[in-house]
Amino acid sequence: MFKENTRSRGRCSEQIAVDFLEKKKFQVIERNYQIRDGEIDIIAIDQKGIWHFVEVKSKRLKSLFGLPEEAVNQKKQRKIIRTVECYLAEKGILDVLISLDVLAIDLNTWGRIVRIALYEGAFAERN
Numbered sequence: 312m313f314k315e316n317t318r319s320r321g322r323c324s325e326q327i328a329v330d331f332l333e334k335k336k337f338q339v340i341e342r343n344y345q346i347r348d349g350e351i352d353i354i355a356i357d358q359k360g361i362w363h364f365v366e367v368k369s370k371r372l373k374s375l376f377g378l379p380e381e382a383v384n385q386k387k388q389r390k391i392i393r394t395v396e397c398y399l400a401e402k403g404i405l406d407v408l409i410s411l412d413v414l415a416i417d418l419n420t421w422g423r424i425v426r427i428a429l430y431e432g433a434f435a436e437r438n
Contacts, residue, residue, distance in 0.1 A: 324369035349394035369416035
């Protein structure tokens, strides 16, 4: 068995996520949009014109730390929301419907996909 680092698993998981979204007829607009305090893994538009800001989380089944989607806690959600706001302002995008999503991937010991789930509208901005 080899030791993988988090960055390489992240890149691999993001490619799995892009492939998954494209099969669902999403148009991927951007990957790894970054600002100083945050990042959005994938930005895509669905067939209805809704902009999806997707956080990709993956874990090996042997992990004792819960499901991948559980890693998107309130602190992470706030960072994503701020990053989405910056993205929309920077690009001058107004009056679009958005969805803040989590795409969870479970991998087996050999790195094969066991489960992939897209949670559309997984969290929303709270005032």
